[in-house]
Structures are given as C-alpha cells and as structure tokens.
Amino acid sequence: MKTSTPILRLHAVEKSYREPSGVLTVLDRLDLSVAPGEIVLLQGPSGSGKTTLLQITGCLLRADKGIVELAGQNLNEAPEIRRTLARQQHLGFCFQQFHLLESLTVRDNVALGLRLKRQNVDQMRVDEVLALVGLTKKSDKLPRDLSGGEKQRVAFARALVGRPSLLLADEPTSQLDVHAAEAVAQLVRSSVKESGSAALITTHDTRLHPIADRICTLKEGRIYE
Amino acid sequence: MLARTAVTILAREKGKYVGVVIGVAMSLLLVLLQFGFFLGFQRDITIVGDSFDADLWVSQRTLEAFDYVSHFDDLSRMQMLGDEDVLTATGIIADWARFRRMTDGATESGYLVGIEFADGVKVSLGTDPSLDLASVLGVPGNLLVDEKHLDRIAPKAAEGMGLEVFGLHANVAGTMKGKKLFSTACLLVTDMENARRFLKSPANRVSFIAVKCRPGADVAAVQARLQAGLPEQRVWTSREFHDLTQNYWIRLTGIGPVLLLSAGLAALVGFLTVFLSFSQLTAEKMPVYAAMKAMGASTAELSGIALLQIGVVFGLGCLIALAGLMVSLAVLAHTTISIVLTPGIAMLGVLFMASCSVAAGMRALLRLAKLEPAEAFRA
Numbered sequence: 001m002k003t004s005t006p007i008l009r010l011h012a013v014e015k016s017y018r019e020p021s022g023v024l025t026v027l028d029r030l031d032l033s034v035a036p037g038e039i040v041l042l043q044g045p046s047g048s049g050k051t052t053l054l055q056i057t058g059c060l061l062r063a064d065k066g067i068v069e070l071a072g073q074n075l076n077e078a079p080e081i082r083r084t085l086a087r088q089q090h091l092g093f094c095f096q097q098f099h100l101l102e103s104l105t106v107r108d109n110v111a112l113g114l115r116l117k118r119q120n121v122d123q124m125r126v127d128e129v130l131a132l133v134g135l136t137k138k139s140d141k142l143p144r145d146l147s148g149g150e151k152q153r154v155a156f157a158r159a160l161v162g163r164p165s166l167l168l169a170d171e172p173t174s175q176l177d178v179h180a181a182e183a184v185a186q187l188v189r190s191s192v193k194e195s196g197s198a199a200l201i202t203t204h205d206t207r208l209h210p211i212a213d214r215i216c217t218l219k220e221g222r223i224y225e
Numbered sequence: 226m227l228a229r230t231a232v233t234i235l236a237r238e239k240g241k242y243v244g245v246v247i248g249v250a251m252s253l254l255l256v257l258l259q260f261g262f263f264l265g266f267q268r269d270i271t272i273v274g275d276s277f278d279a280d281l282w283v284s285q286r287t288l289e290a291f292d293y294v295s296h297f298d299d300l301s302r303m304q305m306l307g308d309e310d311v312l313t314a315t316g317i318i319a320d321w322a323r324f325r326r327m328t329d330g331a332t333e334s335g336y337l338v339g340i341e342f343a344d345g346v347k348v349s350l351g352t353d354p355s356l357d358l359a360s361v362l363g364v365p366g367n368l369l370v371d372e373k374h375l376d377r378i379a380p381k382a383a384e385g386m387g388l389e390v391f392g393l394h395a396n397v398a399g400t401m402k403g404k405k406l407f408s409t410a411c412l413l414v415t416d417m418e419n420a421r422r423f424l425k426s427p428a429n430r431v432s433f434i435a436v437k438c439r440p441g442a443d444v445a446a447v448q449a450r451l452q453a454g455l456p457e458q459r460v461w462t463s464r465e466f467h468d469l470t471q472n473y474w475i476r477l478t479g480i481g482p483v484l485l486l487s488a489g490l491a492a493l494v495g496f497l498t499v500f501l502s503f504s505q506l507t508a509e510k511m512p513v514y515a516a517m518k519a520m521g522a523s524t525a526e527l528s529g530i531a532l533l534q535i536g537v538v539f540g541l542g543c544l545i546a547l548a549g550l551m552v553s554l555a556v557l558a559h560t561t562i563s564i565v566l567t568p569g570i571a572m573l574g575v576l577f578m579a580s581c582s583v584a585a586g587m588r589a590l591l592r593l594a595k596l597e598p599a600e601a602f603r604a
Contacts, residue, residue, distance in 0.1 A: 060519055060599040081523075087598075088521035099516030103237035104230070115227060116521040142237075158520075 005072065006033040007090070007166050007198045013066035013076075015052055026052050027063065028221030034166065039192055039199045039211055044218035050202040051170065053218060057200060058091055058168050059083035071165060079092060088117050092164030096171045098155040100143040106130065106154050107139040113158035129157045132187050134180070148175040156184055160191055167192070167199040173208060181207045227522070231530040235537055241370075242538055245502040249542025249578065252495030257566060257574040259491035263484040264570065265295045265563030269407035270474045271467050273338055276404065277315070278347040279435035280444045281451065282466040286459045290473035292336070294319050301455050305434065308450055310442035315345030316431040318420050322413065324380065325389045335378075335411040337368075337390065339420020346435040350414060351402030358416075364446040365422070367398035368415035371405040373561045378411055378467045390423040405561065407474070502583035503535050507592060519598035527596075531589045539582045543575055 010019065015027040020162050026049035034040050044050050055061035056068055059075050068076040071090050075083050110129060111121045130136050133153040135188070143151055152175050159167055173181040189211040192199050201208065209215060217224045233243060243591050268275075274282070274291050281304070285295040296318070305314045321339040342347060342359035350369060352358065361367055366387070375555075378388055378397065387396045390413070406412050421428060438447050444462060452460040461469065475481030514527050550571065556562050 055599045058519065058598075060597070084518075084521065084523055087519065091521075092560055093519050095516060095519075097512075101230075101234065103234045108230070108233065112230060112517075113520065115230065116517060118521075140551055160414075 004037045006069075007071055008032070008034040008200065009067065010053075010057065011067040011068040011069070013063045013068065014054065015049070015057060015061075015063050025221055027056070030066070030218075030222055032216070032223050034198045034200055036165075036196045036198055037193060038213045039201070041208055041212040041215045042200060042202045042218060043215065048218045049221060050218055054168055054170055054200070054202055057166075058093060059086055090161035090165040092162060092167045094156050094159040094167065094169035094172045096174065098143075098151045100146060100151055100154055100158075102143050104134055105140050105142055106146070109154055110157045110161050113161040114204055117162040117189060125161060129161045132160075133157045134183060149177060149180050152176055153180065153184065156187070160187070163191075163195055163197065165197050167197065167201075168203070169199065169201045169203075171205070173201055173203065173205045174203060178207070181205065185211045227526050227530055228339055228533060230589065231533045232537075234530075242506075242534075245538050246505060246541045246545065247255070248498045248502050249539055249582075250499040250545035250549065252491075253543060253546035253574060253578045254553070255491045256488075256495045256552060256577065257546070257571060258517070258564070259484075259488035260570065260574065261564040261566040262562070263481075263488045263568050264565035266407050266480070266484055267471065267475065268565050269405065269563050270294045271470050272404055272406065273412070274317075274433075274463075274466055274470065275286070276349050277435045277463075278437065279315075279463055280438040280442075281436035281448055281462045282463065283314075283434040283436065283451070283455065283458050284432070284466075286457060288459060288469065290470040291319075291433075292470070294432040296426070297458060299429045299431045299434075301458060302431070302434050304454055305436060305451055308447060308451075310407050310439050310447045311451075312437045312439045313344060313346055314437075315435045316341045316417055317433040317435060318417060318424065318426060318430065319432045319489065320424050320426075321410075322390050322423060324378070324391075324395070324413070326409075327388055333377075333411065336406055337413045337415070337420055337423060338579070339415050339417045340422075341417045346437045351404050352399050356399050361418060362377050362396050362414075362416040364396075364398065365419060366395045368413050369399050369401050370397055370411060370413060370418065372400040372402055374405060374411045375400055378413075391425065393423055394424060395423070405563070407480075409561075436547065480560055491601055492577065495578060496584075499539075499578055499581040500585040503538070503582060504588055506534065506538075507531050507589035511596065514593060515596055524594050524596075527593045528590045530553075531593060532586050535589070536581055539579065547571070 002152060010032040013027050013030045016023050042050055051062065052061065059070070063076050066076065067074050067175065070086050071208050073086065075086055078186045101112065104112065107126055107130065110126050114121050127136065130139050133156055135150060135153055135157065138146065138150060139161055143154065146154065152172065156172055171185055176184060185208050191197065214225060232274050271291065283301065285297050288295065299316055302314045302316060306310050318339040320337060322335055323332055325332045342362065352369065362369070375397065387394060389395065401414065404412060438444055448460050448462060518527060550566070554564065555568065
C-alpha cells in the first residue's frame with residue numbers, strides 16, 4: 001500500500017518567518033509523503049512548526065520553496081482558485097478550536113461539510129456519520145448545548161462526512177475522554193482503511209498511537225520517524 | 226447553496242440582528258425626518274411668491290427678501306402693461322400687521338398679503354376650488370388663513386366670531402392648505418382693497434407686481450425692456466425672485482445652515498450606525514468564515530452570505546423606518562411643523578442608507594477577500 005502514489009508529497013519544503021529578532025526557519029527542506037490508506041501522526045514540541053506544516057499541506061499557507069503535491073498536483077505555486085478547489089475536492093479539516101457555526105444545529109453543521117464540498121446533502125450520510133461519533137441523539141442540539149468533547153466530535157464528523165482523500169486534524173482528541181477518544185480513533189481508522197483515504201494528525205495524545213501507521217516527529221524543521 | 230445556511234443563521238441569531246435592524250430603521254427615520262424638516266423650511270420661505278404663476282416680479286430696487294417689503298408707486302404697472310409681450314400684471318401689497326382675536330382679546334402679529342385677483346396672474350392658495358376668491362375676498366374684511374392657523378387666529382370663526390386687524394373687523398372667509406410662513410407668524414391673505422384698508426395704505430402703493438408674459442415671449446428680453454423703463458425698481462425673473470429670498474434665509478441667516486447641519490449630522494450618524502453595525506456583524510464571524518474558507522468555501526460564497534445577511538437586515542430596517550415615517554407624518558399633519566417628504570425623497574433616503582450598507586458590505590467583502598483561511602488554525 002505504501003508503495004502506491006502518495007496522496008500527499010512534500011519535498012524540500014522550506015518556510016521561514018521574519019521576526020524582530022531575525023529570520024525564524026520553521027520548516028527546513030522538509031520531506032513527507034502520505035500514501036492512500038495511511039494514518040500519520042505528527043508530534044513535536046510547541047512551536048516546532050506542526051501547525052505551519054498542516055497549513056501548508058492544507059493549501060492555507062504557501063511554502064517559501066519546495067513542492068506541495070496533493071493528489072498528483074503541485075499546488076504550492078498554483079493560483080488560489082486551484083488551491084480552493086483542491087481543498088473542496090480532497091481535504092477534510094478538523095480544527096483544534098472546532099469552529100462550529102453556533103447558530104446551526106449539530107446536523108446542519110455536519111451537513112455544511114457536504115455543502116462546502118459542493119456535494120448533495122445526503123441526510124443518510126449525515127446520520128451515518130453522526131451515529132459513528134455517537135451524536136445521533138444530539139443532532140438537533142446547538143453547539144452551545146454540547147460539551148467540549150461533543151463539539152470536537154461534531155467537528156470531526158463535519159471533516160469526515162464528505163469522504164475527503166486526506167484528513168487533516170489538529171489535536172482532534174484533546175478534549176475527549178478515554179471512551180470518546182477510542183471511538184474517534186476507530187472512526188479514523190475505519191474511514192481511512194475502508195475508503196483508501198489518508199490522515200495526517202497532529203497530536204500529543206498517545207491514545208491515538210495504536211491506529212497510526214507512522215508516527216513522525218517534527219524537530220528543527222525536519223521530520224524524524 | 227449556502228443561501229439556506231445564511232438564512233438559517235439569520236433566523237437563529239435574530240436576537241443579535243434585531244438591534245442592527247432597529248439601528249438601521251432609526252437611522253433612516255432620522256435622516257428622512259431631518260431632511261424633511263429642512264425641505265419644509267425651504268419650501269415655506271418662499272411659499273407666497275412661489276404660489277404665483279408669474280414669469281417676472283417687480284419690486285423696490287433694494288429688496289433683500291420677500292419678507293422685507295418696501296412699497297412703490299403702482300403707476301409703473303401701466304408702463305408694464307404697455308409692453309406687447311406682457312399679458313397681465315398683478316399688484317400685490319404685503320406688510321406685517323397686528324391682529325387681535327375677538328374671543329379673548331389677545332394680539333399677535335401676522336403677515337398680511339393683498340392680491341388683485343380679478344384678471345390677474347393666477348395664484349394657487351390651496352383653497353376650495355369652488356371658492357371664487359375675487360368675489361369672496363372682495364367683501365370688506367374677508368380674508369384667508371392656513372387651515373392649521375384657523376384655531377389660532379379665530380377660534381370661534383365658525384360661530385361668526387372674527388378678529389380685528391389694526392382695529393378693523395375681519396372675517397375668516399376660507400382656509401388655505403399648506404400656505405403658512407416658516408416663522409410662527411400667521412399668513413393672512415385678502416384682496417388688494419381689503420389689504421390697503423387694513424394697512425391704511427394709499428391706493429397707489431404696491432409692494433410687488435407679478436407679471437405674466439404672453440405665451441412664447443422671450444422672458445429675458447421682456448425683463449430687460451421693463452428694467453430699462455423702471456430704473457427705480459428691480460425686475461426679477463421668477464427664479465431670481467425665488468433665489469433672492471432663499472439665499473437670504475438659507476445662507477445669510479443661521480437658520481438654513483443649522484437645519485442643514487442637523488440633517489447632515491443625521492446622515493452622518495445614520496452612515497456610522499449602519500456602517501459600523503454591518504462591519505461588526507462581519508468581524509464577529511471572521512473566525513468562522515476563515516474555517517469555512519479553509520473547508521472549501523470560495524470568497525464569492527462567503528461574500529454572498531455576508532451580503533445576503535446585510536440585505537435582509539437592511540430591508541427589514543427600511544420597512545420599519547417607512548412604517549415609522551408614516552406614523553410621524555400622521556402625527557405631524559396635526560401640528561404646524563412643516564415637513565416635505567415625497568416618495569422620491571424617501572427613495573433618495575433609502576438609497577443613501579443602501580449606499581452606506583453597500584459601503585459596509587464592500588468593507589466586509591474586502592476583509593473576506595483578504596481573509597487567510599490559515600486564521601482558522603491560529604484562532
């Protein structure tokens with residue numbers, strides 16, 4: 001499986017930020033590939049560049065140099081419209097701060113994941129994903145009526161509902177209890193393995209280690225496995 | 226596809242939007258009322274002169290405004306009628322007068338205008354069309370007042386009680402509609418003979434002469450000819466005569482600028498209220514918009530959501546403002562406060578506020594266009 005064409009290929013990616021104290025190099029000729037069906041965990045100390053790497057992978061930020069190839073297309077220097085299209089077609093995001101729409105119900109928030117991908121809002125698919133994250137009974141609730149862990153599961157459901165080729169998740173289990181974290185881990189595993197998609201997850205949570213195909217550490221701008 | 230989402234957000238967050246809707250409504254109402262008051266003042270300044278269907282006006286040479294009258298010899302009118310392009314020339318006498326209410330003996334000042342109605346320049350006083358002004362006002366003592374001043378001038382007029390003008394008995398023989406001065410003084414209109422009697426003016430004196438030219442006549446040429454023959458008087462076109470008084474009260478006194486300033490401030494407050502409210506609405510949602518952009522929403526779609534919400538809020542605000550305006554106009558109709566608000570002016574007000582909303586919308590669009598979806602990770 002790992003020998004097939006990678007869904008994600010980062011090659012010689014560099015990213016620096018200008019700071020008052022000088023130039024801060026965050027990613028230094030970084031290489032990373034993620035194959036279909038693969039779950040890669042990314043860990044590293046705070047400020048090591050995990051979020052920057054996730055942003056560059058998700059076409060939310062441009063690398064200074066290097067190749068950012070998603071589903072065979074080099075998108076680092078592509079026009080914004082192609083990058084937007086790539087996000088619609090291939091990516092699913094699970095943000096650490098969830099970013100749920102407070103005035104939409106759980107069901108509508110999840111359905112929004114389909115709308116933003118220009119997919120028909122298939123209520124059966126929405127129900128299916130809600131059942132997988134254990135929120136069927138709360139589908140008509142508003143986010144303000146949910147606990148932090150439940151909101152995190154809604155964010156996760158929204159990221160997965162459109163069957164993305166690559167799931168990008170930023171600390172997706174940080175607010176989940178043991179049981180919920182295991183459920184989410186299994187959900188990632190089953191959806192990735194069954195659909196042949198992939199996942200790149202930044203996490204400090206060792207509870208996710210069992211589902212990982214690879215665990216990478218980002219340190220001094222480079223990936224170590 | 227996201228329109229439904231936008232509407233759902235509006236419906237669920239109606240509590241938050243109610244404040245903005247009310248802000249838009251109050252701003253629009255304030256702008257319309259303030260401009261209406263200014264336009265009402267502007268109309269009333271020249272309400273008497275503008276009621277005449279005259280092409281030219283003749284006055285004493287040093288006239289500052291219609292209200293500052295000086296008299297001159299009526300013989301010059303014969304000279305005017307000698308011009309082949311002059312159809313008719315109407316003598317008008319005007320002056321300030323003291324009148325006393327017979328009901329309670331209280332005295333007030335009014336502006337008395339006497340007009341030669343028979344065969345003269347047409348004048349529109351908002352009276353009952355069936356009223357023959359020449360014959361009704363030809364009766365000694367008869368005069369007209371604005372319907373809104375009727376109670377003030379002759380509270381018991383309907384019961385045969387009248388008033389005294391400079392000690393002479395007068396009767397309110399009819400009412401005018403929308404013919405009152407911008408000041409609190411009452412406008413009293415009668416025929417020339419009555420006015421001369423009240424004012425104890427010699428029979429050969431007039432304050433103004435309104436001139437109507439023959440159809441197709443070159444008004445400027447007539448003006449030049451009459452002016453050449455009347456070196457002691459000033460011959461004005463109707464526009465010049467109108468502008469003279471407008472200029473005096475609007476520019477040379479503080480009244481016009483103050484009213485215009487308050488109308489301008491109302492517009493500024495309206496602009497800031499609408500602009501800041503809509504900008505704030507968009508700013509609050511930036512992290513969510515960033516997340517949606519990260520998940521695949523285009524700038525156009527996010528702009529559509531923002532504009533749809535602004536449009537709905539603006540539309541509701543306009544409806545409430547127009548309802549408030551109807552109520553305000555109904556209330557003002559029973560007062561002597563002048564306001565001019567035509568559907569065209571209301572439309573201009575709505576367009577002004579719409580442009581404020583568009584400006585706020587453009588700012589929101591610019592922010593959305595520049596919005597980096599990476600903000601969703603940093604929030």
